[in-house]
Every structure is written in C-alpha cells, then in structure tokens.
Amino acid sequence: MPSTPAPRRNRTREALLAAGAALLAERPIDALAVDDIVNAAGVAKGSFYNHFADKAALAAAVGDRVRADIETRVDAANAGVTDPALRLVRGICVYVDFALGDAARARIMARGLRAAAAMPGESATDLHAGLRADIALGLTAGRFALPTSDVGTLFVAGVGEAALAAVLAPTTTPQFAILLAQQLCALVLKAFGLPQDEADRIAAQAAHEVIRQPS
DSSP states (O other): OOOOHHHHHHHHHHHHHHHHHHHHTTSOGGGOOHHHHHHHHTOOHHHHHHHOSSHHHHHHHHHHHHHHHHHHHHHHHTTTOOOHHHHHHHHHHHHHHHHHHOHHHHHHHHHHHHHHHHSTTOSSSOTTHHHHHHHHHHHHTTOOOOSOHHHHHHHHHHHHHHHHHHHHSTTOOHHHHHHHHHHHHHHHHHHTTOOHHHHHHHHHHHHHHHSOOOO
C-alpha cells in the first residue's frame, strides 16, 4: 500500500531534524546553508520550507528536542526532592553533567537556544518551564527572596547558558567544570536570598550527587 501523505511528511521532517542535528554538532547555524541541510537529509530543497520558515527555525526545533531530553533528566534527578533550593541547583548540575558527557548534543542545544532567543514566540516549547516552576515553588514557600519569578528565571537561564559555554570550551577539564558548577550554584542561591553557608552546602551536595566524577 502506498505511503499516505502524513507519514511521508513526518519522515521528511525527521530527516531534516536529524540532518540539522548532525550539522549543528559540527558548526554554528550561521555557517550552514539550507542546501547543506537538505543535501544531508536527502530531500528536495522545497521540502525544507514546508516544515521550517528558515534555518534558525530548524535550529530552534533541534535545540528543543535536546532540551526536552535534558528536562527529562532533570525530572529524574529531582524525583523525591522537595526543597526548591536543592531542586534548582540539581537542575543546573544536570546541564553541566550533560555537557561533560555528551558535548556534541550540548553544542546543539546551545545553538538551538540562541536560535530560539532570536525568534521569540516561535519555539515549540517553554524552554524554562521546569525552572520557572521550581522558582515559583521557592517563592511560595518563602525559600527565595526575589522581585518576581520572571527575574529569577532570566537570571538562572543566563547563568546556565554561560556555564554551558564554559564547560564546552576546549580547555575546560572535568575537574574545573565541577568546581565551576558548584560555585555558580552557590552564587545563584545566595542571589536568591539563602545564607552563604547554606548556599555553599547545598551547592556542594548537588554537584557531588549529580555530576559524574572524573575517573
């Protein structure tokens, strides 16, 4: 029986996403042409525009997929954890651990996030839904002292993206990445109103428990 249009359309989209992921792991979106993507996917150039407005939209969609995978890991790492402060920094540490263990996909996510930020409102998912929920929980519980949850979300998102870039730098060692994660997590918690000794303790606990130690 011949393929129906919907499955064929889905296969084309999947081929474009897979090609985009492979190429974005190697170079930034500005160094890619649509021709590069469709040639790698083995589809006609016109098919690209049936699925994506431009290459930035493709990069954002690819980044969303990787981000969804990491969010699943964050959920697993925070299963049974009720303290919003610990949940927050364990989430940051999951990102650092992911970058250490899968640099290629971490680069994809970083580039996809930048593409999504350049086209507000077009990303398929709320990139910070889990983070926003944990910050709201901390505010409700009186654990955090922030003007608004949006301010806290933007602050942590910026710290996380900077940490991701630092971990992906060629000269970064695993030992430095773990220390960086611990220091950044403590900084975030102190900025959110936790006492210094408690922030340092929680940050050290999260880094030790979540980030795989180098052998």
